[in-house]
Amino acid sequence: MSFFLQESNHPIFELELLPVWVALHTWKAFLSHVQCVFFLDNEAAKGALIRAATSTAAGQAILSGFVSEEMDCQIKVCFSRVPTASNISDNPSRLQTDEMDALGVNRSDVAWQDLWRLLGDYGSRHRGFEAGSVDVLPIC
Numbered sequence: 766m767s768f769f770l771q772e773s774n775h776p777i778f779e780l781e782l783l784p785v786w787v788a789l790h791t792w793k794a795f796l797s798h799v800q801c802v803f804f805l806d807n808e809a810a811k812g813a814l815i816r817a818a819t820s821t822a823a824g825q826a827i828l829s830g831f832v833s834e835e836m837d838c839q840i841k842v843c844f845s846r847v848p849t850a851s852n853i854s855d856n857p858s859r860l861q862t863d864e865m866d867a868l869g870v871n872r873s874d875v876a877w878q879d880l881w882r883l884l885g886d887y888g889s890r891h892r893g894f895e896a897g898s899v900d901v902l903p904i905c
Contacts, residue, residue: 769823779823781810784858786831789838790880791873797838804847806855811844826884 769776785803789796805811813819817832835842849855857865 772821772823776823778807778809778813778819779821779827781805781807782813782819782824782827782831784854785810785814786827786834787875787880789831789834789840790883791875793834793838796840798840800841800843802843802845804845804852806847806849806852808846811846814842814844830880830883 766776769779773779785805788803803814805814813824813828814831817828819825819828853864856862
């Protein structure tokens, strides 16, 4: 959050992008060479993923990470809208997991250290993406 708050008082956009990259990074062993639909309830984040571009440095770094892993995994992606009321991941994003726990959903560990390191690596020197002045991101 400290990194995102440097650029925005309300970094909802970046926080909507981040889980898409986290999901791909975390589950890349399962998602390689498949067709995958990512559902979002934020139009700005969906549009940025479709374009693979945004005006914020933090958002562009996240998009660069996603696109890099998308290419590495050789997946075909589609992004679609899900209404917030129908978004099954909305409650877990607020740390409300009762429904998921009742359904027996397995939890995955996220390698946050790896993600933050990778996020800091993205920029003009990585696959031609421009992430502004993002050189190193602090570990949150």
